[in-house]
Amino acid sequence: MRRALILGLALAALAPALAAAARYGVDPDWPCQSIKVADLSLGTMWTGPPVDAYAQTWQQDPQVAPLAQRLVQRRLPVDEATAEVKRFAATLGADRSVKLPMLMAAVFDLMDTERRAVVDGLDRFGRRQKELAASLRAEASGVNAETTAPNADAAKISAAMQRLEWDRRVFDSRRQSIEYACAVPSVIEQRLFALARAIQAELPQTGK
């Protein structure tokens, strides 16, 4: 009875992973509840002038490059970062219409790259978790076969069930730890949006 219960629990532990895989048919390896968005679109946060021209040049700008590197650091509180954007804009003159879009190109480039690395990491995690789920399922089936065998070896079954229980715990703890990691792409997106809003507010035609 107890064995059947443990086995049932072990199989139940696999259910969320399988359900998630079924739900997001496009990318069954994606381990998060949220829908996978591989890359960000500048258009979701920016209605200012085009920034494409600065995608390759911002690294060479002695003002914009170090500022952008500082602004994207998550340890710098968003309020301080947006205040820094305001201070930078105040130092600009006629070059405001160039430097601010260039700054936008820079922070977008840096944060989209950072976010993509996180998404790739989550993809790898998801694939590994799926492999673990498959092996756990096979292990559970093996134990099930052992318990129903005519000449079942009690000691062997007990050892196999302990191993299964341990593997299930590992699987579960990985699943729980992913919740925080799954929030990181959104955290980056939030910060990027706040920076875009701050930069845009300093543009003369859209500033409010």
Added chain:
Amino acid sequence: MFPALRLAALGLAGACAWLLAAAPAHAFTAFVTNERDNTVSVVDLDAMKTVATIPVGQRPRGIVLSKDGKQAYVCASDDDTIQVIDLASRKVVGSLPSGPDPETFALDRVNDILFVSNENDNMVTMIDVAKDTRLGEIPTGVEPEGMAISPDGKTIVNTSETTNMAHFIDFATRKVVANVLVDPRPRVAMFKHDGSELWVTSELAGTVSVIDPVKHVVKRKIQFQVQGLRADVVQAVGLRFTPDDKLAFVALGPSNRVAVVDATTYEVKKYLLVGQRVWQMAFTPDHKYLLTTNGLSNDISVIDVADLDVVKSIQVGRLPWGVVVAKQ
């Protein structure tokens, strides 16, 4: 009355009139449900800032004002209840029998009946608000979502997230009288004020289906294309009509835009950049402003309806979902 006294009275009346003129015409307060914080943010719209936070049940989503405007009802989805907030004291003062997992609802202001969408139960629950009793349940499609009531109170519409249908329910018989297929994952359904059309937003398709509520057919599809954005980030969710039914505002989710639609020609006039993952919307009672809840940037945007411009962003709690505005 002695002339001197009459003069004094006139002076006092004049002073009062001046004082009234000097004070803001209306003081409006917005109440915003924060799905992740289990709170409702109280936003003073004169000061344009959050002034208080009310703790509520778990996973608050749908919110609607009571018939007299003195209370707000909040779907505490994970507590399987609807909480009643007294707006003056800013406290939860009671609850209504909602059925499991209430997500959204609509108040029939003619009969004071609340129609609640029970997402996990495939039911619409009817609650007599005055008597605090459940009148019954109407079986609908799988995963019911949006709720709408015709202006005459005779037709209830419920959208189903899984079957992609708008179910028309006759209030008198409590029976489903028509099912209209719309685009994938319908979210919000809303009648025009004159009852001539029902609009349904579809999140996955990013479209609005305009339905003839008499013939029960889709007469028009409205599509949204935001320059520079992939189609999959344009997801239609919240919906509001101006009182004259000339303009419609459609919240477009992760595109961070609200579309302004000419509700007569169905042409999109403008896309307004608001906050991240824009979800639901509410007008101020004078219809001068439209507020949007932005789930990812944790703020609400204030749209000037006459200028069609975003004039302010106000921080609220985490994952803001629904919003109502009361005269306070």
